[in-house]
Amino acid sequence: xxxxxxxxxxxxxxxxxxxxxxxxxxxxxxxxxxxxxxxxxxxxxxxxxxxxxxxxxxxxxxxxxxxxxxxxxxxxxxxxxxxxxxxxxxxxxxxxxxxxxxxxxxxxxxxxxxxxxxxxxxxxxxxxxxxxxxxxxxxxxxxxxxxxxxxxxxxxxxxxxxxxxxxxxxxxxxxxxxxxxxxxxxxxxxxxxxxxxxxxxxxxxxxxxxxxxxxxxxxxxxxxxxxxxxxxxxxxxxxxxxxxxxxx
Amino acid sequence: xxxxxxxxxxxxxxxxxxxxxxxxxxxxxxxxxxxxxxxxxxxxxxxxxxxxxxxxxxxxxxxxxxxxxxxxxxxxxxxxxxxxxxxxxxxxxxxxxxxxxxxxxxxxxxxxxxxxxxxxxxxxxxxxxxxxxxxxxxxxxxxxxxxxxxxxxxxxxxxxxxxxxxxxxxxxxxxxxxxxxxxxxxxxxxxxxxxxxxxxxxxxxxxxxxxxxxxxxxxxxxxxxxxxxxxxxxxxxxxxxxxxxxxx
Numbered sequence: 179x180x181x182x183x184x185x186x187x188x189x190x191x192x193x194x195x196x197x198x199x200x201x202x203x204x205x206x207x208x209x210x211x212x213x214x215x216x217x218x219x220x221x222x223x224x225x226x227x228x229x230x231x232x233x234x235x236x237x238x239x240x241x242x243x244x245x246x247x248x249x250x251x252x253x254x255x256x257x258x259x260x261x262x263x264x265x266x267x268x269x270x271x272x273x274x275x276x277x278x279x280x281x282x283x284x285x286x287x288x289x290x291x292x293x294x295x296x297x298x299x300x301x302x303x304x305x306x307x308x309x310x311x312x313x314x315x316x317x318x319x320x321x322x323x324x325x326x327x328x329x330x331x332x333x334x335x336x337x338x339x340x341x342x343x344x345x346x347x348x349x350x351x352x353x354x355x356x357x358x359x360x361x362x363x364x365x366x367x368x369x370x371x372x373x374x375x376x377x378x379x380x381x382x383x384x385x386x387x388x389x390x391x392x393x394x395x396x397x398x399x400x401x402x403x404x405x406x407x408x409x410x411x412x413x414x415x416x417x418x419x420x421x422x423x424x425x426x
Numbered sequence: 427x428x429x430x431x432x433x434x435x436x437x438x439x440x441x442x443x444x445x446x447x448x449x450x451x452x453x454x455x456x457x458x459x460x461x462x463x464x465x466x467x468x469x470x471x472x473x474x475x476x477x478x479x480x481x482x483x484x485x486x487x488x489x490x491x492x493x494x495x496x497x498x499x500x501x502x503x504x505x506x507x508x509x510x511x512x513x514x515x516x517x518x519x520x521x522x523x524x525x526x527x528x529x530x531x532x533x534x535x536x537x538x539x540x541x542x543x544x545x546x547x548x549x550x551x552x553x554x555x556x557x558x559x560x561x562x563x564x565x566x567x568x569x570x571x572x573x574x575x576x577x578x579x580x581x582x583x584x585x586x587x588x589x590x591x592x593x594x595x596x597x598x599x600x601x602x603x604x605x606x607x608x609x610x611x612x613x614x615x616x617x618x619x620x621x622x623x624x625x626x627x628x629x630x631x632x633x634x635x636x637x638x639x640x641x642x643x644x645x646x647x648x649x650x651x652x653x654x655x656x657x658x659x660x661x662x663x664x665x666x667x668x669x670x671x672x673x674x
Contacts, residue, residue, distance in 0.1 A: 194447035197539065202442065236671070262546045264671070268554030271668040272655075281661050282476075287547035290443065291537045298510045299535035304518030310558035311582060318672035327582045328554060334578035336558060412436060413529050420519040423512070424482070424566035 183247035183283060185267045187260040187290015188219055192376035195291045203254050203288055206218055211243045212256035212266070214401075220256065221387035233247060236266060241272035244258070244280050245306060247274055260292035264341045265311045268282045294339035297372035297400040299309065302418040304402050309337040314355060316348065325358060337408060337421050340401040344392065353392040368410045370402040370419055384410060384417045431531060433494035433515045435465055435508040435538015440624035442537045451502050451514040451536055459491045460504035460514070468504065482565070484514060488521035492528050495533060508540035512561045512589045542587035545620035545648040548630055549595050550666040552618060552650050555673060564596060572599075573606060580610035585656060588649040592640065601640040607651060608635045616658045618650040618667055619643055632665045633657060 184203040184259070189195035204210065210220050214230040222228060231239050239255065247253045257265035267287045275281050297306045310331045316324060331338050344352040359367070365388030373381045383394060387403070395401055404410075408421045427672045432451040437443035452458065458468050462478040468478060479487050487503065495501045507512035515535045522528050546553045556580045564572060579586050607615070613636030613648040621629045621644070631642060635651070643649055652658075 187474060189445075192447070194450065195537070197437075197443050197447050199440070199442035214656045217598050242444060260543050260547075262543060262551045262553055264554070264619065267547070267551035268668050268671045269551055271554075271659075272670055274666075275659055281659075282663065284663075287551065287587055289443070289539050289543045289547040291539070292543065295510060295537045295540065299508075299537040302519055303510045303535065305510055305559075306512070306519075308558070308560045310579075310582075311553075312556045320674065323673055325559075327584070330578050330582035334558075334575045334582075336575070354630070398501035401472070409523065411519075411523055412527075415530065415532075418519060418522075422520055425571055426568065 181247040181250040181252060181284070183243055183253045183255065183256045183270070183285045184288055185270050185286070186288040187257050187265070187292070188216060189291040189375065190241065190259055190296040192378045195227040195296065195376055197290065198286070200288050200290065206252055207254040208251045209246050209253045211239055212254060216256045216258055235322055237273055240266070240270040243270065244283065247283055248274065248280055257290070260290045261287055262289065262291045277385035293341065293375065293400045294402065296375045297370065300372060300375055301370050301384065301402070303420040304404055304408055305337050305339065305421065306423060307337065307407065307421040309339060311339045311341065313341045313406060314351065315342040315345070316351065317360060321351065324388050328355065328358050331363055332359065334407050337405045338403045342397060343395040343399055343401045345397050352395055356387065356390050358391060363387060363403065367396060368404045368408055368419055371399050371411065373399045373403070375400065382416065383417055429500060429532070430500040431491055431501045431503065431518070431533045432536055433503045433505065433509040433518050433534070434536040434634065435505050435513070435540070436464060437539040438541050438544040438624045440509055440665065441625055443544065445536070445538065448536050448538065448575065453514065454469065454500055455502040456499045457494050457501045458504060459487055459501060464504045464506055485521055488514070488518040489608050490672055491518065492525065496528055499518065500657045502520035505538070508538045508590040509535055510537065511540045511559065538550070540560055541623065541648045542650065544623045545650060548620060548623055548651070549618050549632065551668040552652055552656055553669065554587055554671060555585065555624065555653060555655065555669040556582065557587060561589045562600065563590040563593070569599065576603065576606050577610055580607065585653045588640055590645060591643040591647055591649045592627065593645050598644055604638050604640060611635060611651065612662045616652045616656055619647050620650070621647045623648065632667055
């Protein structure tokens with residue numbers, strides 16, 4: 179069995195944030211599989227088959243990748259950001275676990291720059307102390323679990339990074355998140371909306387929870403809320419948001 | 427003022443995990459500043475001054491970097507992993523905040539592959555659902571806060587990534603962490619010890635909390651504990667640890 183499967187992170191958008199390890203896997207690949215907009219980032223070349231697919235078909239995509247790798251192809255599944263953070267790696271292992279004949283397939287996960295760390299870098303260092311990462315989509319978990327985690331994260335005084343804050347299918351969910359956070363963290367706590375970081379459409383906005391509005395986020399926005407210690411410093415070239423390394 | 431300061435992440439060790447953006451900043455730099463072992467990863471060249479320093483002098487290092495940048499030098503502060511995660515970016519902004527004359531200095535943070543995501547990739551996808559990251563060092567925060575966060579993170583059923591699990595100065599702390607986790611998560615919960623990921627000394631071990639021993643970690647080890655849903659699947663080429671995307 180000479181085929182292999184690499185689940186690779188393309189980072190948030192800029193070519194300057196794609197690792198050499200991922201570039202090397204793409205250069206050797208016979209097949210690239212992923213959500214359409216991510217596959218569109220791959221340069222076509224002779225001998226490389228591109229397999230773009232729709233959103234929300236992660237398990238079908240994973241099964242195709244595993245089937246091709248088992249047949250001897252060299253397959254890269256591409257994710258935005260890091261494949262291990264709310265992305266394709268878990269879906270590949272879910273599909274893989276169900277099929278014992280794939281157990282000894284050569285599967286590697288190649289890390290990438292995940293959205294929260296790209297957004298954090300652009301804004302300063304809001305995740306410089308203990309923090310948590312929560313996917314706000316309730317496609318695959320009950321809404322009550324999201325609310326419970328928000329309250330416990332606030333009680334633990336974590337900085338919080340939120341993926342998938344808002345979609346057309348759940349217009350009210352993010353408004354409720356902001357309400358819970360205002361109640362648990364107070365209206366003065368800073369919140370960062372970082373849209374399309376490292377792409378030409380990049381836009382950053384820092385406000386307080388009291389001034390935050392649901393429409394400040396869409397599905398291309400990473401949202402980061404500071405801990406009680408996070409500092410916001412204004413300057414001409416845009417505010418700096420950072421969380422000191424120490425706590426009392 | 428033509429000087430600038432970039433706080434750059436070198437990733438966990440392998441050259442294949444350093445981003446092109448970081449390489450470009452290093453190629454332009456006149457000065458590289460950082461903890462000795464990280465500065466040792468930079469190729470010396472004419473016109474580049476290397477400033478290695480000891481551990482635990484983050485603020486002195488940050489002040490030197492800011493002073494040099496303010497004087498017109500092109501300065502890269504190097505961190506292992508990602509500079510925004512328990513690393514130099516927060517220290518640079520702490521030093522910067524105290525000195526209003528530096529307010530408009532050109533400071534950028536260049537993200538890198540942080541240890542928890544490199545470790546997660548090697549083991550499968552243990553951080554594939556909601557998770558938190560906690561620094562277990564009590565140099566800069568009280569031990570009681572660490573214990574409190576551990577209990578709340580377990581209650582939220584986060585997967586947990588632990589930085590700086592164990593040092594000679596705090597030999598008993600990590601034993602206590604394992605006790606708390608066994609009590610809060612039960613003895614069957616899987617725990618990953620990932621040492622020196624992506625370097626020639628890389629070593630991974632997955633055990634249950636019941637079988638975990640403090641000496642399985644040192645300061646080069648990243649520790650990840652699964653959530654209640656994390657799956658451990660044995661195979662000939664080493665176990666796979668992943669957390670499904672869904673929850674009930």
